[in-house]
Amino acid sequence: MGLCMDQEVIVRLIVPSVDRTKLRAQMKRAATVVFDRARGLFLDAVGSTIEKLIDEDIHIETGMSAASYLFPLKSIQRRRYLLGRHWSAGDIGSRIASRRDPKKLKRKPLILISGTVLKDQYRTMEIGEELGRSSFKIELGTKGNPVMAFDFEINVFQYEINEAGWATIRKAENNFLYFIYKGFDDYLEFNKWKELIHPFNALIYR
Numbered sequence: 782m783g784l785c786m787d788q789e790v791i792v793r794l795i796v797p798s799v800d801r802t803k804l805r806a807q808m809k810r811a812a813t814v815v816f817d818r819a820r821g822l823f824l825d826a827v828g829s830t831i832e833k834l835i836d837e838d839i840h841i842e843t844g845m846s847a848a849s850y851l852f853p854l855k856s857i858q859r860r861r862y863l864l865g866r867h868w869s870a871g872d873i874g875s876r877i878a879s880r881r882d883p884k885k886l887k888r889k890p891l892i893l894i895s896g897t898v899l900k901d902q903y904r905t906m907e908i909g910e911e912l913g914r915s916s917f918k919i920e921l922g923t924k925g926n927p928v929m930a931f932d933f934e935i936n937v938f939q940y941e942i943n944e945a946g947w948a949t950i951r952k953a954e955n956n957f958l959y960f961i962y963k964g965f966d967d968y969l970e971f972n973k974w975k976e977l978i979h980p981f982n983a984l985i986y987r
Contacts, residue, residue: 815969816924821864822968823921823929826960828857830953835873838949839940842885844877846940848909851877853917853933860919877906892938904939912936 831854835847851874891902902908920930933950935941944950 812924816927817864818969819927820921820929821861822961822964823931824857824861824864825968826957826964827919827931828854828861829960830957831857832873833956834949834953835877838947838952840943840947841877841880842882843889843904844881844906845904845909846937846943847877848874848906849913849916849935849937849940850933851906851910852913853919853931856917856919860921874906874910881906889939894936894938894941896938909937 831850835850839847841847854873887903889904891899891904891908893899916934916936918930918932920928922928935944935950
């Protein structure tokens with residue numbers, strides 16, 4: 782069939798338009814998914830780093846230095862549980878206790894971070910854990926300002942004076958970054974959630 786010059790040809794071009802309400806809803810959902818998974822990755826990275834520090838890097842005699850991480854670790858575990866995934870380092874307190882040197886127990890006088898010696902008190906895991914309550918700060922940010930941070934301040938005297946040789950903080954920083962690098966794709970699962978914000982999922986045709 783041919784077309785004559787005087788025939789009128791009507792071409793309708795159907796142009797898709799974006800349903801902005803639907804797109805905004807999908808973007809909001811995607812932001813929530815990514816933010817929650819990023820927080821999970823951050824908390825697991827910190828928790829795994831502390832666990833590795835205790836098990837491999839920190840020197841243990843009475844267990845006081847290592848025990849200063851127990852309260853931060855419990856706080857991380859509790860926050861991780863609230864995100865819908867139960868993460869646990871296990872009974873790490875028992876692991877610290879099992880590595881203590883019996884010859885050092887009740888023989889090491891307690892020295893405060895200020896350098897004050899309390900001769901009538903000894904270094905214990907319980908004192909270390911109590912000191913750990915005020916030694917850390919966790920920030921998980923918000924969707925609008927997703928800045929996350931974990932700050933730990935050494936406030937156990939013998940830990941502070943030995944840190945130059947132990948280098949636990951430097952090792953912890955390296956382990957944390959490695960965990961983030963290795964776990965990024967697995968935790969965030971971009972291939973699954975990216976469809977939430979694909980523009981063609983929010984198209985309507987007129």
